[in-house]
Amino acid sequence: DAMVIQNPRYQVTQFGKPVTLSCSQTLNHNVMYWYQQKSSQAPKLLFHYYDKDFNNEADTPDNFQSRRPNTSFCFLDIRSPGLGDAAMYLCATSRRFRGSYEQYFGPGTRLTVT
């Protein structure tokens, strides 16, 4: 089945220790997104890729970076995680269809910072 996969599903890291989250997709969508979702809040867009073009949201901290080596994979790097970075990180993909983009979310990675 075509899908969006995120690994790991749960990640525990220490304060200040770099961590990488991964996302892969078999939908062949050209747009990929990374969201941060904290408890009881809506998902907050960090950045997105249109093909290989990277677009950073203005309020995304410099501590967050991303890589998209090919259509199928996208990575989120948190260089120096702080306690405030503990959250669910959601990857999503989409493509243009009938003038709009339907987004499909992966299952998320729950990040804990100790």
Add this chain to the structure above:
Amino acid sequence: GENVEQHPSTLSVQEGDSAVIKCTYSDSASNYFPWYKQELGKRPQLIIDIRSNVGEKKDQRIAVTLNKTAKHFSLHITETQPEDSAVYFCAASRTDSWGKLQFGAGTQVVVTP
């Protein structure tokens, strides 16, 4: 930029009753309005969407209406069931922003038997 407001923040309904969630948006260029259902600890799941060239769309017990003039759209769930309990998010996007979604704050729906 786009701003989406969603009301109410919590909604408690008796099983079998209807639930209505309302959203307003600010950017008149927004042309795609999805609704997501998110159960605790799970991914947001697209349940229905509407494009700006349509005023209403229905899928079984779920319907969405869009009023472009007033810039508001609503989700209607009829004959609610306990499995409808979740957080529901509305969102808006425009084609020229690569589908970037601006989410509402969410509505916690609780369906009591």
